[in-house]
């Protein structure tokens with residue numbers, strides 16, 4: 001059969017997804033909003049081949065570990081069922097997301113796999129159906145089907161829990177600086193972390209209500225190209241997500257001393273008049289939402305307190321592209 005390749009970019013959540021009402025289908029507790037990033041992406045080639053005795057999967061030219069291979073095969077089963085085929089696949093994936101950056105590579109990975117896998121199986125899915133498919137691999141992947149600002153409606157079932165673009169072409173200045181605090185694998189992955197927070201934080205329902213209440217104000221900020229409001233809401237939402245983890249019983253922490261030093265610096269820079277805002281995911285790295293003109297000032301302030309730190313710049317990026325090899 002014919003091989004197809006897809007390229008999907010990763011995304012940063014401005015309103016976070018942090019909990020599932022359905023573990024299998026991955027239906028979230030909140031609607032989330034993200035920005036797709038240009039610089040970080042995954043490219044995946046899929047070919048279904050009747051001669052294969054099982055799925056053969058490589059990531060960056062290396063065979064995957066058994067646990068990850070199983071996860072991909074289960075995802076491929078969704079495609080096989082839909083396409084009514086039972087052939088195994090050859091999957092070659094190359095990650096252009098710096099592993100150290102702590103940006104969810106599962107988002108770009110499952111979005112690219114959904115795109116290449118469905119095309120290689122002969123399915124001709126709409127973008128919404130690709131989003132629904134990618135969601136079942138990793139929730140954040142549902143958003144990486146689209147470029148620019150994207151909203152994933154929490155919905156109530158497979159049909160209604162789907163992402164759609166809010167603003168595909170971002171023609172106003174906004175960027176994300178990722179400050180790399182640690183390149184060690186996370187202590188608790190996002191899947192386990194969100195489950196913990198949901199079950200063990202006494203304020204979890206409050207987080208859900210507050211987060212869903214921020215959707216409209218975030219949409220307005222995006223429509224009005226209002227970096228200050230967008231950043232303020234994103235920072236607040238990220239801190240509230242981390243607060244759930246900190247008050248869970250038992251508590252758990254993604255942010256380290258260095259993360260807090262950076263968050264404090266962001267607040268100091270804001271006091272001095274800069275539009276800079278922090279957001280953090282399931283790891284210690286801090287991502288700074290800012291205006292591209294302010295990069296030199298932010299970088300030099302960071303290097304003053306943390307001379308060894310490394311910083312990656314990212315700008316708004318496009319949605320999924322798929323082509324035949």
Ligand code: DP6
Nearest residue numbers: 013016017138139140190191281282
């Ligand atoms: C903190 O999408 O990686 O980055 O659906 O269990 O695979 P699974 O989780 P994942 O979680 C992302 C969590 C987050 C926030 C976000 O991207 O919305």
